[in-house]
Amino acid sequence: MSETYTASITAPVNIATLKYWGKRDTSLNLPTNSSISVTLDQADLKTTTSAMTSSSFTKDRLWLNGEEDLQLSQSKRLTQVLSNLRLKRKEKESKDASLTKISEWFIHIVSINNFPTAAGLASSAAGFAALVACVAKLLQLDDDMTELSKIARQGSGSACRSLFGGFVAWEMGEKADGSDSKAVEVAPLEHWPQMKACVLVACADKKDVSSTSGMQLTVNTSDLFQKRITEVVPQRFELMKESIINRDFELFADLTMKDSNSFHATCLDSYPPIFYMNDTSRKVVRLVHKINDFYGKTIVAYTFDAGPNAVLYYLEENEDKLMSFIYAMFKDLSGWEAKFSGEQLAKFIQNFEEPKLEETLGLDMDIVKGCSRVILTRAGPGPLVTDDVLINEQGLPKFTK
Ligand SMILES: Nc1ncnc2c1ncn2[C@@H]1O[C@H](COP(=O)(O)OP(=O)(O)OP(=O)(O)O)[C@@H](O)[C@H]1O
Numbered sequence: 060m061s062e063t064y065t066a067s068i069t070a071p072v073n074i075a076t077l078k079y080w081g082k083r084d085t086s087l088n089l090p091t092n093s094s095i096s097v098t099l100d101q102a103d104l105k106t107t108t109s110a111m112t113s114s115s116f117t118k119d120r121l122w123l124n125g126e127e128d129l130q131l132s133q134s135k136r137l138t139q140v141l142s143n144l145r146l147k148r149k150e151k152e153s154k155d156a157s158l159t160k161i162s163e164w165f166i167h168i169v170s171i172n173n174f175p176t177a178a179g180l181a182s183s184a185a186g187f188a189a190l191v192a193c194v195a196k197l198l199q200l201d202d203d204m205t206e207l208s209k210i211a212r213q214g215s216g217s218a219c220r221s222l223f224g225g226f227v228a229w230e231m232g233e234k235a236d237g238s239d240s241k242a243v244e245v246a247p248l249e250h251w252p253q254m255k256a257c258v259l260v261a262c263a264d265k266k267d268v269s270s271t272s273g274m275q276l277t278v279n280t281s282d283l284f285q286k287r288i289t290e291v292v293p294q295r296f297e298l299m300k301e302s303i304i305n306r307d308f309e310l311f312a313d314l315t316m317k318d319s320n321s322f323h324a325t326c327l328d329s330y331p332p333i334f335y336m337n338d339t340s341r342k343v344v345r346l347v348h349k350i351n352d353f354y355g356k357t358i359v360a361y362t363f364d365a366g367p368n369a370v371l372y373y374l375e376e377n378e379d380k381l382m383s384f385i386y387a388m389f390k391d392l393s394g395w396e397a398k399f400s401g402e403q404l405a406k407f408i409q410n411f412e413e414p415k416l417e418e419t420l421g422l423d424m425d426i427v428k429g430c431s432r433v434i435l436t437r438a439g440p441g442p443l444v445t446d447d448v449l450i451n452e453q454g455l456p457k458f459t460k
């Protein structure tokens with residue numbers, strides 16, 4: 060029997076509060092600005108990845124959600140990531156002759172996302188973070204997460220931030236070889252565990268402009284973008300890190316909303332323009348401002364990635380206040396019962412009755428028609444080792460479609 064090694068890892072999704080949008084080097088995925096994100100809890104959204112290497116394998120193979128993904132297996136993103144990881148193993152082997160030369164073997168990878176893939180829920184971030192963390196474990200590399208983030212970045216830029224839990228920055232760096240473009244922890248999960256997120260999944264077809272091509276169009280055609288990367292984001296980067304360190308939610312939330320708007324403004328300023336937000340997204344923006352105005356305080360922030368889904372960040376202490384609006388408006392969607400008791404849900408709607416919401420507060424109750432689902436989650440930890448092994452002894456998926 061040929062010798063085999065296996066490893067399994069789970070990794071989280073992250074949603075940026077200061078957006079990465081633009082590459083200065085498309086091959087190494089070097090960004091035009093630094094970014095910040097919150098890592099979301101794997102109890103709600105996670106990728107599980109198992110990898111096996113064996114002297115008997117004849118090529119690298121990858122199965123995603125139960126089906127072999129030949130396009131991804133042969134993509135430059137994946138081959139670049141695997142060759143970087145192998146190079147690190149090779150260096151280790153060259154220093155220690157007793158190590159088996161697994162850097163020369165092929166790898167089989169099996170991965171499952173427990174949420175929709177390529178639907179604007181950052182599956183590429185969780186996916187490449189899981190893949191890098193898993194193969195690094197398989198190859199018994201000693202590198203820390205910051206070092207591995209430089210490899211994950213090459214799979215998908217935002218993936219580098221999913222290698223940490225809590226609050227994470229991707230420092231853009233300056234060097235042409237990308238050796239200083241890396242993810243670092245701004246604050247661990249334990250620093251601000253009260254941070255929660257509510258994702259309003261908008262009904263939408265698959266987006267027509269991918270992040271990868273959308274951001275290049277913006278780099279090449281938007282004038283507004285120049286101001287964003289040279290002035291707006293560098294200032295916000297420092298302020299947002301401070302807001303996290305000082306647990307200053309109002310500042311954090313205001314910066315988050317402004318940065319989402321700034322990013323989408325550069326999309327609109329691209330030529331031809333790119334539209335990621337839709338009518339429902341804009342209604343959510345208005346709703347959030349109305350909620351904050353109603354309480355006379357910023358208790359909730361919205362942010363939108365390259366798609367119409369809204370991610371609302373808020374603190375646990377303001378959950379009742381927020382849900383008095385959000386649950387009242389979105390109660391017909393699925394996702395509530397798993398997180399709240401019947402008693403809690405009843406309490407949320409005690410504050411306002413529906414006519415009041417619609418008439419007195421002037422809220423657009425039609426907003427719910429544009430959403431399909433609500434995901435209630437919170438800040439969470441980085442990649443975790445798991446006993447959930449997705450690959451069988453022959454190096455094939457245990458579960459297929
Ligand atoms: N578990 C995974 N392992 C490896 N690669 C993955 C995994 N999940 C997704 N991907 C890769 O990421 C691609 C989806 O990325 P895409 O940017 O289109 O969507 P998304 O990340 O879900 O949404 P968004 O970037 O808008 O938040 C998939 O087609 C696949 O190539």
Ligand SMILES: C[C@@](O)(CCOP(=O)(O)OP(=O)(O)O)CC(=O)O
Nearest residue numbers: 075078079215216217270271364365
């Ligand atoms: C809007 C964003 O979500 C864009 C993410 O872009 P990707 O990381 O998906 O792009 P590639 O590096 O080309 O794979 C903002 C963010 O996550 O910071």
